Amino acid sequence: MIWLDGDPADLTISQAQTALRTGKLTVAELVEATLTRAARTEPVLHAYVKLTGDTARAAAEQQDAGARGGIFAGPLHGIPLGIKDIFDVAGLPTKCNSKSRARVKAATEDSTSVEMLKRAGGIVIGKTVTQEFAAGVVSHPARNPWDPERIPGGSSGGSAVAVSAGSALAAMGSDTGGSIRIPASVCGTAGLKPTYGVLSTKGVFPLSWALDTVGPLTRNAEDAYTVYAALAGTEQTAPLQPLALPEVRIGISHPHFFERLQPGVYAAVRQAIALIATGGASVVDAPWNDARAARAAGFIINRAETEIVHREGVKNSSKGYGPTLVERVRASSLIPASGLLRAQQARTVVRGSIEQVFVDHGLDVMISPATPATALPAGDLFADYPADTAREPVALAYTRMTMPFNITGQPVLVIPCGFDELGLPVGLQIAARPYDEERLCRIGMAFERLFTDHFGDGWTRPAIALEVAQ
């Protein structure tokens, strides 16, 4: 078994739980291994804005004492977690990677997410880097574990880096236009955006109230569901099992989700679809013609609400805001009321049309690339496509596939499905019916089995994690 001769920092949550509950590992050992991994990778990857080693060690000792008496805290007993720095964690400032909040006081209460994670036994080991106020996809200064010259995506970039590199077993992200799924895709982790409105956003700095969703980044789909269930307060009575693929009907939607793709992304996703079909799933064409308009409506609502959230802040402390956000807020102030209302009308229309696609074709899920490009170089934030001379700015490129599902509100899981020609991970986006998170993750588990059979054990681990493992 992997944890007997490997580094505990590389365990999945389910593996760690087995090791902890059978006495092969203590929480103190797991927390220490994760902090050691962070010490080795942080100088290069910058996943964290703040590590809370002392608090985490104290919590670990307490849990180990309980475990010696047969008391385990919950489904996340002893699991080291990174928390995106837009979530309140009591005792720590929520700086949102903005100089405008450099002197903000420490939060006095945990956000609901952090409260639920702690209640389930999770141990916070630090706060992870976000794009400023979660408004963007670069997450500076965090870097991609697969190539530190490249970005990790965003806005939950630090959380994806921590999970990928082994400096957290799971981490929290938020997703308004793709901010969980994008970094999961380009860092090679799993990321779950739950159904809009299911999980509380109390204590999380808002970006766009009509779209904001919180969820986990993890090493696989099973762990994503475990963290999701803890966040939702759902009791899991048995380990999640992969769904039998012959029971699964999958839709492929052209053209929106398969146009303007890097060749390596296209090839990896086509191969993944072929593997899934070979595994026995039904794969059918299921065009959703409103996907482009759905994305547009998401963009307009997101930008209009971001402007409202930040207009006073930009006016009063523009020197503390980064230029990207200032420009976004200024431009968004020009969105006319009719534009916002039409975007909200569009939301009504596209919710109806995606439902119709699922019903007409009997779909369990719709799959697509998560991003049209893999991790882009930090010094050149444009995506290029063959047969297309126009370079696409990273923020537009990365949200093109993800944002349609923020506007519909469906649950969406991203898992790695292969590599491009540079060896960078490619993410597969799996969108399900509203409130169908459990079935979605079971389908994700079935896909992961196929991909692991194809690529071999450990294929989602970046070289930096392997090089520094104990």
Place this chain on the structure above:
Amino acid sequence: MEQPQARRLTLVEFAQIFGVEIPTEDASLERSVDEIVGFLVDIDTLDLDGVPPASIYDPAWPAVNGSGS
């Protein structure tokens, strides 16, 4: 459907009313405005006549989840 260029002109004039100039030498701001215009035009591809805006959004699908959560 309003053409993108006409929509842009409307938006820029609208901005001027509120004292916001969109200088063409400020390429990034101009690009941001053009993005907004492009997305407004994409929304115009839908038939929205008589459709109520989803100002408070319920993601439930009536045929799948019932009348709402």
